[in-house]
Amino acid sequence: MAGRHEEFEAYATLRGPHLFRTALLLTGGDWHQAEDLVQTALAKVYASWLRVRGADNRDAYVRTVLVRTHISAKRRRQSDELPVSVLPDGAGTTSDPALRVALLQALGRLPPKDRAVLVLRYWEDRSVEQTAAELGLRPGTVRNRASGALRRLRELLAAERDTLTTGS
Numbered sequence: 001m002a003g004r005h006e007e008f009e010a011y012a013t014l015r016g017p018h019l020f021r022t023a024l025l026l027t028g029g030d031w032h033q034a035e036d037l038v039q040t041a042l043a044k045v046y047a048s049w050l051r052v053r054g055a056d057n058r059d060a061y062v063r064t065v066l067v068r069t070h071i072s073a074k075r076r077r078q079s080d081e082l083p084v085s086v087l088p089d090g091a092g093t094t095s096d097p098a099l100r101v102a103l104l105q106a107l108g109r110l111p112p113k114d115r116a117v118l119v120l121r122y123w124e125d126r127s128v129e130q131t132a133a134e135l136g137l138r139p140g141t142v143r144n145r146a147s148g149a150l151r152r153l154r155e156l157l158a159a160e161r162d163t164l165t166t167g168s
Helices: 002-026 032-045 049-053 058-076 097-108 112-123 126-133 139-158 161-166
Strands: none
Touching: 002 032, 002 058, 002 161, 032 049, 032 058, 032 139, 049 058, 049 112, 058 112, 058 126, 097 112, 097 139, 112 139, 126 139
16 A cells, blocks of 8 residues: 555656646636646545556546546536636746736636647647547547637737737
8 A cells, every 4th residue: 555655646746747737727827726626636546546557648547637627627616716807927937928828818718628628739739639538529529629719719819919919
């Protein structure tokens, strides 16, 4: 039992920061929700660690748990969202903080499944097939959702485009 615990702890320590960055994008930049999401997903993974550690691709398995936990939580707490006027600072650095904040705000306005598709396809650099498998969707559905979500993201960012590109 101690070996299982130590193995899981080593995995969670190594992959935790990456999971957090993914969770931060899934939650639309909400630092606290991202932390909660990672903790909940890791708790689920720990409960079935014997099965997880035998998986062909542990990272894909854990990421699937993370994304499905997020989508499930969003369904349950649809009315618990509280809008904020300013997003907290995110992990990492960027050359254009205003663009980063605008993008996170726009991502946060997308439906959870569309956000999950964009995060997995473009942030995690997953193929259509990998994204479909992780979300339990068909590849055609992933392509359609990605196309629609990108179009919606462009619409949400259109009003701020001039300000963001000129730096004023």
